Amino acid sequence: MSINAPNWYTIQYDQKVNHLLQSEGFLLRGTTQAPVNVVGNTLQFFFIGRGEATEMSQAIEMITPANLDKTTKDVTMKDYQFAEFIRHGEVERISVEFKSAIQEAGSMALGRKFDRVILQAMDNEDTAIDTIGDGSAAISPIDVSTGKAEINALGMMKMNEFYLPVPSMSWEQLKLYKVFNNSDYTGPDLNFKNGVEAKTWNGVHFFQLPDEAFTSPSAGVVDTYLWNKRTVGFGSNYAIKTNITYENLFTAWLYNSTMSGAAKVLQTEGVKRLRIKINDPLTIDGGA
Template sequence: MSLNTIPAWSETKYSQDVVKAFASSGFILSGTYMPPISFTGSKWVWKTSGLLVAQEFKRGHEAKVQNQGRGTIEVDMKTWQVFTEIHKKDLNQMSVNEYDQTVEDGAEAMGRKADEIIMAELNVGAAGVTAGTTSTTNGMTIGFALGVIAQAQRQFKRWKGDVFCPLPSQAWNQMMGYKQFSSADYVEGLPMANMTDTRFWNGVKWMLAPDELFPVVSGQNIDCFLWSRKALGFATNEAMETTAQWDNRKSVTTVNQTMGGVPKTLRQEGMVRFRINNDAAIVPN
């Protein structure tokens, strides 16, 4: 391979492999949100509508106009970057392991950032909808989980199964101690099922998530979130742009990976925050 073909070759190769890796690792919250309906300028747009209530018809009376809540929610796109250097004279001298690791690292960094900013948005969006009880002594018990679900059912009105709840490792294993939860169905057809442990129980798609995604309130107490898919929006350009360039002065190939992504609360009433002790004992039941 001649020197002047390196940038063109590496750009194509990296673009194909990084997008594939991103789709299969590092983005466990993929599919838990509503995508935008349009993109205008630098803004992503979601449509919203209010609550309709049937009114009694009375002859000769003027009809009452409803659904004044129709509108849009807009958010400016943000771009995230991963920049790496490959210190090799030529990319075709890299071993398979070195190349694969470089691709995987960049893809998973983007995936972790997507998970991080989505959870940060939930932390803001669910600020006013904290569950009525906390479990700062016993952690994630089956009874407490049922209480959180009951609150969600009251808030969401319609319980159709598009409800998600990631848990940190301690809480996940506390729940796995209950046969009702551990023997529940796996979540089929969602990207997260290929990236982490999942269960479908009592109308909720539960998933094991990295501990660092959960806000620490105080001591061992952390906040978790349960939400309806229609309550949360996330916009992404769905493809990672990659530019690979040979730097002749430094004898390295630089790889610049960028991807757009931004979350947005769409319906606060479709979110529930609950607080647990993340250090409570795991007791099989």
């Protein structure tokens, strides 16, 4: 049997609680395409193929339809959870700041999972996504421009919205390139995630992610991704749900937060993997 926690936010002591250094998560929010439909536990993304215009016949005759390929891509959502027990009696002794910190820790944990689910969807595509670089060199603007050009070569240039999260060392290296700071190439500050260092350069939205968010194929090397927003999807059938109850069987309060969601690479051609080295010393303009 469980009951709701009474007066969870009642202030008892005026003291501060500090979190260990960690990512707040949800840094990739707004960088993906939303599903068209949610059916139960399934996200649905709809696609329509390409058709070609043909010369009209001078005679009255049966037309030839374009036969556009109409498809649906589905992905099944999973549930994710953060739970923490608080011993009987502790609720009366700890401060409201401590209680709030527990809730914040849960939100950050689910936020990091949110980011990882999106990147994991790209990791799972393996060789279906082209890789730029072999991990022997730090990131450079040339790598990014190459990836963007290869995606743009396929079309849809009026609908492009590119994103590229990078590790902290790569972010600092990019800032040491003069061209990266050239006002001719930079755009306005991003607003999709306040508080995170971000920059728009050459039509690509760059921003920092902690190293732990990325897959590392070998020591000192990480894989990150450049993608067109329309080619990677994410959705959920409910926002974060939180319950705080007293559990008699454990003689403790249980803080329990859950989240549902899934991500899918909708078009691998619109994603490029950048395999970059992150343990080289920083250099001005890449040492040029």
